[in-house]
Amino acid sequence: NAGVMQNPRHLVRRRGQEARLRCSPMKGHSHVYWYRQLPEEGLKFMVYLQKENIIDESGMPKERFSAEFPKEGPSILRIQQVVRGDSAAYFCASSRPVRGETQYFGPGTRLLVL
Amino acid sequence: EDQVTQSPEALRLQEGESSSLNCSYTVSGLRGLFWYRQDPGKGPEFLFTLYSAGEEKEKERLKATLTKKESFLHITAPKPEDSATYLCAVQYREGTDKLIFGTGTRLQVFP
Numbered sequence: 076n077a078g079v080m081q082n083p084r085h086l087v088r089r090r091g092q093e094a095r096l097r098c099s100p101m102k103g104h105s106h107v108y109w110y111r112q113l114p115e116e117g118l119k120f121m122v123y124l125q126k127e128n129i130i131d132e133s134g135m136p137k138e139r140f141s142a143e144f145p146k147e148g149p150s151i152l153r154i155q156q157v158v159r160g161d162s163a164a165y166f167c168a169s170s171r172p173v174r175g176e177t178q179y180f181g182p183g184t185r186l187l188v189l
Numbered sequence: 190e191d192q193v194t195q196s197p198e199a200l201r202l203q204e205g206e207s208s209s210l211n212c213s214y215t216v217s218g219l220r221g222l223f224w225y226r227q228d229p230g231k232g233p234e235f236l237f238t239l240y241s242a243g244e245e246k247e248k249e250r251l252k253a254t255l256t257k258k259e260s261f262l263h264i265t266a267p268k269p270e271d272s273a274t275y276l277c278a279v280q281y282r283e284g285t286d287k288l289i290f291g292t293g294t295r296l297q298v299f300p
Contacts (some may be wrong), residue, residue, distance in 0.1 A: 079232075081232075106286070108286075108287065108288070110288075110290075116292065117276070117290045117291060117292040117293060118233070118276070118278075118288075118290040119290070120287040120288060120289070123285050123286065123287055130285055131284075131285035131287055133287075134287070166232050166233070168288075170286070174220070174286060175220050175221050175240070175280065175286065176286070177223065177235055177238055178223075178235075178286075178288060179235055180225070180232035180233045180234070180235075181232050182231055182232045183231070183232050
């Protein structure tokens with residue numbers, strides 16, 4: 076049973092470009108969460124999605140960031156017009172559709188903005 | 190503001206030297222407390238979930254306990270391969286299932 080998959084593992088962008096991060100949840104999981112880990116900081120919640128629905132985006136910056144989890148295909152975290160402060164590790168986690176279920180994390184995408 | 194605080198920030202142990210990591214929380218209405226292990230350059234790896242005060246869980250050299258205000262991760266006779274950052278996260282009873290993480294304890298075990 077494959078774990079949570081994320082790609083790319085490393086992404087380099089120049090300021091002003093767009094970054095697209097993909098996450099495929101574990102089999103049987105329909106809940107997806109995105110977290111960001113800035114250098115020397117802890118993991119911070121960004122957004123929680125179910126298929127075709129954003130449930131909680133309270134941790135997402137209001138501008139330039141968006142997320143989706145379509146009926147088919149992976150969840151996408153999109154960052155428009157990246158700035159150097161967006162450089163971080165972005166982790167996706169997934170869980171079964173039960174309240175309080177364990178969230179299993181993927182290997183992360185490390186974004187570097189030049 | 191609800192917070193999760195982990196201590197110590199860093200811990201150096203000799204192989205075989207048992208110790209405990211602390212996670213204290215001020216979340217009102219706890220649904221669950223989660224422990225993860227994170228190796229450099231990797232994603233957090235799930236260890237334990239605790240749901241109620243008094244609960245204990247064990248796995249190999251690790252044992253997690255929970256009270257109403259804090260959780261401990263006890264490491265018995267650690268080995269160098271236990272070196273990692275240990276993360277604690279809490280989840281509210283109300284609202285969505287987002288996790289609130291502490292900043293972690295960086296553990297180094299020397300042979």
